[in-house]
Amino acid sequence: MIPRHHGGGQPRASWRVLSTPIGDLLRGRITGPRPPKHLRGWRGVLAASDLPEALRDTIAAVAGSLRLWKEEKADVARELAAHFADGLASGAGADALRDSFGDPAQAARLITRAKKRARPLWWRAVRRARQLIAAGFLLALIAYAYLAAQFWLRSPTISRDYLAELNTAALSAPEDDRAWPLYVKAIIDQENLPPRFWWAWGDYRPGDPQWAEVVAYLGRNQGMIDTLARAAERPDFGMPVSATMPPDLARKVWSRHEQGPPPAPTETEPGPMVMQIVLPHLGEMRGLARLLREDIAAAAAGRDGGRVLRDLGVLLGMRRHLQDGPFFITQLVALAIGDVAMRATDEVLRDTPDALTDDEWSRAAHMLAAVRPVVPDIAGDRMFFDDILQRAFSDEGGGHGRLTARGLGIVDSLGPGGGGGPDAGDLALGPISAAATPDRRELSEQYTRVMAEARARRDLPMWKWTVPLDDDAGPGVTATLLRVLLPAVDSFYAALQRSEQGRDATLTAIALELYRRRHGDWPASLADLIPDLLPAVPPDRMNGEPMRYAVRGGRPVLYSVGLDRDDDGGRVPADGPMVNFRWLTPAQVAEKLATRAGARMYEGDLILWPPPPREPLRESEEPPDNGKD
Amino acid sequence: MRIESELLRGAGPLAVLKTLERGPRYGYELVEALARQTGGVLALGQSTLYPLLYNLEAKGLIEADWREADSGRERKYYSLTKSGRKRLARDTEQWRLLSGAMQALGLGPAAAEVPA
Numbered sequence: 001m002i003p004r005h006h007g008g009g010q011p012r013a014s015w016r017v018l019s020t021p022i023g024d025l026l027r028g029r030i031t032g033p034r035p036p037k038h039l040r041g042w043r044g045v046l047a048a049s050d051l052p053e054a055l056r057d058t059i060a061a062v063a064g065s066l067r068l069w070k071e072e073k074a075d076v077a078r079e080l081a082a083h084f085a086d087g088l089a090s091g092a093g094a095d096a097l098r099d100s101f102g103d104p105a106q107a108a109r110l111i112t113r114a115k116k117r118a119r120p121l122w123w124r125a126v127r128r129a130r131q132l133i134a135a136g137f138l139l140a141l142i143a144y145a146y147l148a149a150q151f152w153l154r155s156p157t158i159s160r161d162y163l164a165e166l167n168t169a170a171l172s173a174p175e176d177d178r179a180w181p182l183y184v185k186a187i188i189d190q191e192n193l194p195p196r197f198w199w200a201w202g203d204y205r206p207g208d209p210q211w212a213e214v215v216a217y218l219g220r221n222q223g224m225i226d227t228l229a230r231a232a233e234r235p236d237f238g239m240p241v242s243a244t245m246p247p248d249l250a251r252k253v254w255s256r257h258e259q260g261p262p263p264a265p266t267e268t269e270p271g272p273m274v275m276q277i278v279l280p281h282l283g284e285m286r287g288l289a290r291l292l293r294e295d296i297a298a299a300a301a302g303r304d305g306g307r308v309l310r311d312l313g314v315l316l317g318m319r320r321h322l323q324d325g326p327f328f329i330t331q332l333v334a335l336a337i338g339d340v341a342m343r344a345t346d347e348v349l350r351d352t353p354d355a356l357t358d359d360e361w362s363r364a365a366h367m368l369a370a371v372r373p374v375v376p377d378i379a380g381d382r383m384f385f386d387d388i389l390q391r392a393f394s395d396e397g398g399g400h401g402r403l404t405a406r407g408l409g410i411v412d413s414l415g416p417g418g419g420g421g422p423d424a425g426d427l428a429l430g431p432i433s434a435a436a437t438p439d440r441r442e443l444s445e446q447y448t449r450v451m452a453e454a455r456a457r458r459d460l461p462m463w464k465w466t467v468p469l470d471d472d473a474g475p476g477v478t479a480t481l482l483r484v485l486l487p488a489v490d491s492f493y494a495a496l497q498r499s500e501q502g503r504d505a506t507l508t509a510i511a512l513e514l515y516r517r518r519h520g521d522w523p524a525s526l527a528d529l530i531p532d533l534l535p536a537v538p539p540d541r542m543n544g545e546p547m548r549y550a551v552r553g554g555r556p557v558l559y560s561v562g563l564d565r566d567d568d569g570g571r572v573p574a575d576g577p578m579v580n581f582r583w584l585t586p587a588q589v590a591e592k593l594a595t596r597a598g599a600r601m602y603e604g605d606l607i608l609w610p611p612p613p614r615e616p617l618r619e620s621e622e623p624p625d626n627g628k629d
Numbered sequence: 630m631r632i633e634s635e636l637l638r639g640a641g642p643l644a645v646l647k648t649l650e651r652g653p654r655y656g657y658e659l660v661e662a663l664a665r666q667t668g669g670v671l672a673l674g675q676s677t678l679y680p681l682l683y684n685l686e687a688k689g690l691i692e693a694d695w696r697e698a699d700s701g702r703e704r705k706y707y708s709l710t711k712s713g714r715k716r717l718a719r720d721t722e723q724w725r726l727l728s729g730a731m732q733a734l735g736l737g738p739a740a741a742e743v744p745a
Contacts, residue, residue: 076679078695079656079705083675086657086704102676110680118687 042077052094055084065108147431154394154404162387167240178238182231189224202290206301208617232317243272274387289340296344305356315341326380328487342506350610365510393440401440454489462497463544504538505608562606573604646717653708
């Protein structure tokens with residue numbers, strides 16, 4: 001029996017449910033077994049009719065061509081069957097009815113279209129969404145194919161040998177003027193530091209339980225320090241940068257490490273890239289600076305002023321050799337080594353000023369005063385950047401170019417993990433990454449602009465700074481690549497200013513000591529040091545006013561007004577002296593004081609001299625796993 | 630004479646709505662009525678009529694209802710909805726305006742051509 005329902009266009013929900021698995025369940029449990037397939041749907045309608053063959057064929061031709069739900073097809077078949085039955089009942093012949101029906105295929109097309117228009121809103125919405133998704137996917141596929149073709153067909157053009165340009169100055173110096181070979185000899189000659197000293201190396205002092213052993217180690221390395229002294233006197237550093245270390249230096253460096261040297265870099269690019277160069281001298285010279293700091297403490301304890309001056313000269317010579325770059329990081333290490341010289345001198349002045357004669361302190365002051373200021377130089381970093389651009393991007397003339405497939409590997413090596421090559425996912429997304437990466441010329445211009453802006457706002461005395469420190473590239477820089485490669489200019493300038501402030505304080509402290517020796521007491525003010533012992537009172541970098549001075553407990557104190565820019569008479573913040581502070585604008589300090597608990601660290605003054613005392617080290621120290629070398 | 634399908638496309642739905650104005654009709658009855666009342670000019674083939682009905686139904690102008698006839702057979706009856714009546718009134722007015730305009734251009738039907 002044909003189920004009855006109302007609303008011919010849309011079968012009732014109960015009727016549609018019968019065509020679902022739920023319907024099967026209902027039939028099996030309630031209404032009996034489901035009819036066989038040839039009796040279901042429109043076929044069932046035809047099977048139940050007693051129409052002549054010609055009309056049944058017509059209905060079958062229409063219903064079989066409908067692209068509709070099963071219930072909709074059955075409904076159409078029922079209606080056509082009823083139509084033909086009415087025609088036969090009115091006396092028309094089967095052939096005439098068939099002929100007057102028209103083209104079944106066209107009827108099926110039109111009925112399909114009309115029935116679908118009558119479907120519910122949700123169905124039409126889903127269909128439209130699917131159409132849009134399909135269209136979007138197709139468009140995306142076409143766009144991807146276009147981008148992929150460009151990505152894989154582009155190739156970079158290497159037109160400049162930046163490595164050779166970087167080494168021009170180093171290789172043009174006469175052999176006898178080059179310090180680097182002597183530094184290498186000293187590094188090789190140095191007795192490997194016992195691992196138990198790694199963690200506090202540079203901070204051992206007389207009174208520490210390990211001090212006797214440290215002194216013995218230093219004694220065994222005096223010949224090496226003499227070699228360093230000869231190196232420090234040479235006018236040129238003379239170290240060519242390269243992707244590999246000299247073999248004898250490499251053997252020495254890796255002899256300190258259980259794991260041995262890393263595998264040699266894979267030669268995938270013509271000629272070494274600037275990004276592949278190694279700078280072993282930076283770590284080595286920082287290690288030597290720590291050794292010299294220990295040696296200055298030992299020399300002062302032994303009242304050996306000549307040895308103190310020798311070591312001080314080595315530190316300042318190393319700083320001089322590194323301060324001209326070629327990279328920001330090299331200049332930062334130069335500042336750090338210079339700071340070691342200042343701190344070592346400060347400690348001698350505080351603890352054993354009589355270790356040096358008047359003449360030796362004068363010589364020390366002249367050595368420190370003669371230190372050339374570090375002039376920030378981004379030429380090397382710029383070559384590093386430009387070399388990556390020429391190897392990672394195509395050259396389409398006029399400085400333009402897009403990221404290439406080969407360049408994707410280079411960019412990948414700059415990210416976290418440092419490479420290993422792009423994986424399949426990276427390569428698949430490569431065309432999109434390339435399209436999203438700005439043009440080569442745009443990157444170059446952004447680099448130039450950001451560097452110029454950073455230097456313009458920082459190439460001033462610190463007290464004239466107005467913009468908060470921020471090493472982020474800023475909102476105008478959109479490329480991740482650029483954010484990774486831009487040097488941290490603000491941090492560099494902050495370190496430079498701190499270093500200059502420290503040197504000013506050390507020179508002033510030496511002048512105070514010499515004044516005391518001449519006059520038997522500390523001066524009433526720093527102005528009393530001028531002009532015999534100091535050309536001028538150095539500025540406080542926080543506000544540009546003269547550095548502050550006080551005598552407390554019979555000892556002089558040199559101080560800055562600190563981050564709160566308020567003279568507290570040399571009183572340190574309530575939470576203790578601030579070490580390695582980060583410069584903040586007055587507004588930033590006010591905001592922190594107003595909103596943050598524990599912000600008292602920003603109140604009080606910044607003691608520039610003497611350095612804070614420290615407790616002796618404990619007896620037993622185990623070398624930590626990540627001990628410094 | 631067979632009417633071009635382009636002309637019939639506008640006239641067909643209006644003719645169906647008009648035919649249903651007097652009450653519900655089933656498919657075969659509609660075909661017969663249209664052919665009879667238009668002298669065979671609007672003798673819609675079923676391959677045209679049923680899609681037309683389904684379209685009108687999708688637009689909510691007519692509604693369908695299966696009923697059992699006296700003969701015991703089932704028929705789907707179509708009837709005008711409220712929207713359908715409004716549409717019929719509006720389209721009738723437009724059709725009159727159009728017909729008048731065509732007559733003004735000398736395209737009015739000759740007496741002999743008007744169906745009986």
